[in-house]
Amino acid sequence: MATFVLVPGGWHGSWSFEAVVPLLERAGHAVHALTLTGLRPDDDNATVATANLDTHADDVLRLLDRAHITSATLVGHSYGGMVIAAAADRADGRISRMVHLDAYVPRDGESSSTTERYREAFAAGAATTGYAVRPPDGGDPRRRPHPLASFLQTIRLTGTLAQVPRREFIYCSGWEDRTPFSELHTRLQADPEWQVHDLPTGHDAMHEAPEAVAALLLGECIADASRMHRRTDDRLAIEDHTSPVHPASHHSCLVWDHGVPGGQLRTTRMAEIGRPCRGVEDPSGRPRRA
Numbered sequence: 001m002a003t004f005v006l007v008p009g010g011w012h013g014s015w016s017f018e019a020v021v022p023l024l025e026r027a028g029h030a031v032h033a034l035t036l037t038g039l040r041p042d043d044d045n046a047t048v049a050t051a052n053l054d055t056h057a058d059d060v061l062r063l064l065d066r067a068h069i070t071s072a073t074l075v076g077h078s079y080g081g082m083v084i085a086a087a088a089d090r091a092d093g094r095i096s097r098m099v100h101l102d103a104y105v106p107r108d109g110e111s112s113s114t115t116e117r118y119r120e121a122f123a124a125g126a127a128t129t130g131y132a133v134r135p136p137d138g139g140d141p142r143r144r145p146h147p148l149a150s151f152l153q154t155i156r157l158t159g160t161l162a163q164v165p166r167r168e169f170i171y172c173s174g175w176e177d178r179t180p181f182s183e184l185h186t187r188l189q190a191d192p193e194w195q196v197h198d199l200p201t202g203h204d205a206m207h208e209a210p211e212a213v214a215a216l217l218l219g220e221c222i223a224d225a226s227r228m229h230r231r232t233d234d235r236l237a238i239e240d241h242t243s244p245v246h247p248a249s250h251h252s253c254l255v256w257d258h259g260v261p262g263g264q265l266r267t268t269r270m271a272e273i274g275r276p277c278r279g280v281e282d283p284s285g286r287p288r289r290a
Contacts, residue, residue, distance in 0.1 A: 009078025019210035052149035057086035
């Protein structure tokens with residue numbers, strides 16, 4: 001059983017993972033979805049004004065302490081990538097896997113204010129209070145003003161992140177005309193220490209494609225979701241022709257079967273089909289083709 005710690009992006013709370021959490025729990029894993037300090041409904045103005053990146057990293061570390069977690073999978077979406085990097089650097093070896101879900105993968109000294117456009121947007125968003133950035137127009141009404149200091153603070157890394165055994169980046173390619181992560185995507189693709197997945201969704205993948213996000217997090221098969229298709233039999237099919245088979249796929253393949261009311265995730269063992277698995281397969285163990 002794995003233990004997932006899910007960290008939301010800017011302006012969001014634990015609710016941003018509401019469609020993914022039950023899929024992970026149904027597969028038998030422990031899941032902790034966080035709402036960071038300064039974004040909770042009962043946080044006062046002083047709490048919002050003083051919360052920064054260190055505060056949010058401490059939110060994660062306090063959870064590890066409180067729940068006695070010694071082998072966590074940290075998942076950070078967007079700004080949450082900054083948080084899980086800062087937390088993992090200070091977690092004393094308690095992180096076994098990091099997944100940056102269309103998220104920042106910072107190097108020492110970097111911040112969320114990566115471009116002048118973002119710096120101007122954050123400043124404009126915080127013009128009313130001076131310390132809280134209002135959510136961009138549109139989007140979920142549950143979003144809350146985000147502590148400005150957490151966007152501006154630069155991260156300090158000691159190099160211990162390199163000791164995390166498994167590091168992954170999920171690139172959402174459905175908003176390539178606006179994404180700030182295209183250069184990061186290229187950099188990590190060239191880094192043999194990172195596993196990179198492509199997901200053809202917009203930035204809010206947890207709501208657009210929760211089943212595909214869960215499949216990647218469960219890690220039970222290779223899932224290059226850039227080749228995701230919906231078949232007429234209403235099963236999710238993911239093809240992969242380029243990525244190497246993930247070691248876990250030598251043991252099982254993930255099946256997401258929409259033919260079952262409400263959908264169901266289950267596995268097909270390699271022993272049953274006599275070979276490593278490729279992609280999300282149909283219940284017989286044969287790869288689905290679009």
